[in-house]
Amino acid sequence: MPEAPATPGPNEDVVSLLLTQHARIEELFLLVTGSTGETRAEAFNDLVRLLAVHETAEEEVVHPLSRTLPGDNDALIDERLAEERQAKETLKVLIEGGVDADGFDEGVLLLRTSVLAHARHEERYEFPRLRQHVPADRLRQLATAVRAAEAAAPTRPHPGAESATANAVVGIPLTVIDRIRDAIRSAAD
Known part of the structure; x- marks a missing residue:
């Protein structure tokens, strides 16, 4: 089970x-x-969960705000959403096959490359614009909003739900299903 996220400190911004x-x-x-067996399976489950809740929170809180900043941000955000959809599709395939499946190693390396490139794009292009155009107190409030979105987010990838609207419409049923699956898996361990 992944470690519980810490409560954002008073100076932590989004x-x-x-x-x-x-x-x-x-x-x-x-x-x-770098691992095998149960350690690998647990790490992969933690990775899947973190990616799912992280991307959902970005889709619900961060990307919509970025669209409203000065300048033409739609193409930038559309590219990030396309990257997130591709990662969800790849994750779904990897989950279905499992960590011991043929091709898992190659698939997870490709996923790693694309997810880290996605993160670097956000860090280089989106995050600096947030810090430039959004007041510091608002950025701190958004950290709390992201934590709340993560707490209510599905814990598995769901390609096709890459917008705040899609997450609002399908997110609650998917969250319930995912969290029931998580509880069953945890009880079976």
């Missing part, structure tokens, strides 16, 4: 929170690719 999560995602990829 960009700092997301950067910390990007670093944790990188760590989990290293653990998945």
Whole structure:
């Protein structure tokens, strides 16, 4: 089971929170690719869950705000959403096959490359614009909003739900289903 996210501190802003999560995602990829057996399976489950809740929160909170910033941001955000959809589709295939399936190693390495490139795009293009155009107190409030979105997010990838609207419409039933599956899997362990 992944470690419980810490409550954001009074000075943590949404960009700092997301950067910390990007670093944790990188760590989990290293653990998945560098381990075997139960350790690998647990690391992969933690990675899947973190990616699912992280991307859902970005889709519900961060990307819609980025669209409203000065300048033409639609293409930038559309590219990030396309990357997120591709990652969800790849994750879904990897989950269905399992960590011991033929092709898992190659698939997870390809996923790692694309997810880390996605994170670097956000870090280089989207996050600096947030810090430039959004007041610091609002960025701190958004960290709390992201945590709330993550707490209510599905814990598995669901390609096709890459917008705040789609997450609102399908998110609650998917969250319930995912969290029931998580509880069953946890009880079976």
